[in-house]
Each structure stands twice: as C-alpha cells, then as structure tokens.
Amino acid sequence: MAYTAKNYDHLKGGALKGLSDSQLDQHFGLYKGYVTKLNEIEERLATVDNTKPNYSYNEYSELKRREAVAFNGSFLHELYFENLGADNQISAGLKAALDAAGGQEKVLADLKACALGGPGWALLTRNRRDGKLHTYFVAEHHLGMPIEQDLLLVVDSWEHAYMVDYGTARPKYLDIIPENIKWSEVSKRFGK
The missing domain is CATH 3.55.40.20 (Iron/manganese superoxide dismutase, C-terminal domain)
Structure with missing residues (x-):
C-alpha cells in the first residue's frame, strides 16, 4: 500500500495565529518527505532478502530500523496538522x-x-x-x-x-x- 501525503493548505492564509504561510509550506514539505521515504522503505522491504538480518549491518535490518522513523514521522505530523485549526468545541x-x-x-x-x-x-x-x-x-x-x-x-x-x-x-x-x-x-x- 502506498501512502499519500494529505493536503493541509486550509491551514494557510491566516487560518492559524502566529504561523506564516512560509513556515507552514516548509513544514508541509518536510512532512511530505517522510511520506515519500515511508513508501520507499516499504517498497524495498517487499523485495529485500530478510534471511540474514544482522545488528552490525544488513540492508533488511537497516530498513526495519528506519521504518518506524518514517512511519511515525508521517503520522505524527498528520495528527499535529489535524489538531490545528482554532476552535473551542470541547466535548x-x-x-x-x-x-x-x-x-x-x-x-x-x-x-x-x-x-x-x-x-x-x-x-x-x-x-x-x-x-x-x-x-x-x-x-x-x-x-x-x-x-x-x-x-x-x-x-x-x-x-x-x-x-x-x-x-x-x-x-x-x-x-x-x-x-x-x-x-x-x-x-x-x-x-x-
């Protein structure tokens, strides 16, 4: 499954206090980079040899070590952007x-x-x-x-x-x- 970066442009144009469009654009770009790397890692994991994992070095082992970085980097950013928007509707x-x-x-x-x-x-x-x-x-x-x-x-x-x-x-x-x-x-x- 390939992940797709979400669009958070609705947060620009003054929707958020104290965060400029330039700041948000750079942050969105970094987030998209995590999604891209997550897809690359998962694509490579589907074909790499996993029969000789090794702590010192093995391609499979390195990909598995970095998979959580890209995964969490992608989805923590989504949670962050999605909990921005300034409303006071507390259940x-x-x-x-x-x-x-x-x-x-x-x-x-x-x-x-x-x-x-x-x-x-x-x-x-x-x-x-x-x-x-x-x-x-x-x-x-x-x-x-x-x-x-x-x-x-x-x-x-x-x-x-x-x-x-x-x-x-x-x-x-x-x-x-x-x-x-x-x-x-x-x-x-x-x-x-």
Missing part, C-alpha cells in the same frame, strides 16, 4: 477528563513544559491502563513512544515547526499553540 467527556487532571490551563501548561524539554514531540494522551490524561515528551519519532496510549493532542516542538517565524524562540512558538488548537478534533480522538 463534555474531554472537559471532564481535563478537569480531573487539574483543568485545561494546567494540562496545557504541562504540555508546553514537555515541549520545552527539547526538540521533539509533546503528546497529550489518554492512558488506556488508568484512563487518565498524561503528557509525554518524545525526543525522536521512533524512540520513547509510550505504549497503551490514545494520542489526543500532538505538538511538534522540532525547530522546523517554528524557525521561519520564531528563530530559536521555542517558547514564543509554544505560546501560540493553545490559540491554534482544534478542540473538536481532540474531542473526536478522545471519544473514540
């Missing part, structure tokens, strides 16, 4: 979960603190084990991803997400994220 269930976690402001402050932990991803999840909301920082697409989580809100805190508009001022970029959250999408994910 009753999500509101109750946010309140149980100390309130929307506290949860968003914790998510921002996670994102300031370094370049990577800040995630708001619902833990399937305890049913509670959690925030996590993931430094790379394929390392440290917590299991048994429903991804609700994804924030890209890699430099490519904000450098055009904010230079190295990650905190200023993160200040505008709450104003750009599409809570209806986060609520939809919570409801699944």
Whole structure:
C-alpha cells in the first residue's frame, strides 16, 4: 500500500495565529518527505532478502530500523496538522477528563513544559491502563513512544515547526499553540 501525503493548505492564509504561510509550506514539505521515504522503505522491504538480518549491518535490518522513523514521522505530523485549526468545541467527556487532571490551563501548561524539554514531540494522551490524561515528551519519532496510549493532542516542538517565524524562540512558538488548537478534533480522538 502506498501512502499519500494529505493536503493541509486550509491551514494557510491566516487560518492559524502566529504561523506564516512560509513556515507552514516548509513544514508541509518536510512532512511530505517522510511520506515519500515511508513508501520507499516499504517498497524495498517487499523485495529485500530478510534471511540474514544482522545488528552490525544488513540492508533488511537497516530498513526495519528506519521504518518506524518514517512511519511515525508521517503520522505524527498528520495528527499535529489535524489538531490545528482554532476552535473551542470541547466535548463534555474531554472537559471532564481535563478537569480531573487539574483543568485545561494546567494540562496545557504541562504540555508546553514537555515541549520545552527539547526538540521533539509533546503528546497529550489518554492512558488506556488508568484512563487518565498524561503528557509525554518524545525526543525522536521512533524512540520513547509510550505504549497503551490514545494520542489526543500532538505538538511538534522540532525547530522546523517554528524557525521561519520564531528563530530559536521555542517558547514564543509554544505560546501560540493553545490559540491554534482544534478542540473538536481532540474531542473526536478522545471519544473514540
């Protein structure tokens, strides 16, 4: 199955506060690159010899090591772009979960603190084990991803997400994220 990059041009033209079209175009291009590489890796995996995998080096082994990078890089970006759009339509269930976690402001402050932990991803999840909301920082697409989580809100805190508009001022970029959250999408994910 070949994956197709989605079009997020509806986020341009001032739809998001504090993110220019130039910033978004560069970010969309990087996302499309992940999708392209994912397709290349999967196409090669369909034909490569998998009978002699090796830790030191083997083509199959290398492709398998990079597959999760391209896969997660593709789909974390999709989740990020899809939870942007600035609306305040929070479902009753999500509101109750946010309140149980100390309130929307506290949860968003914790998510921002996670994102300031370094370049990577800040995630708001619902833990399937305890049913509670959690925030996590993931430094790379394929390392440290917590299991048994429903991804609700994804924030890209890699430099490519904000450098055009904010230079190295990650905190200023993160200040505008709450104003750009599409809570209806986060609520939809919570409801699944």
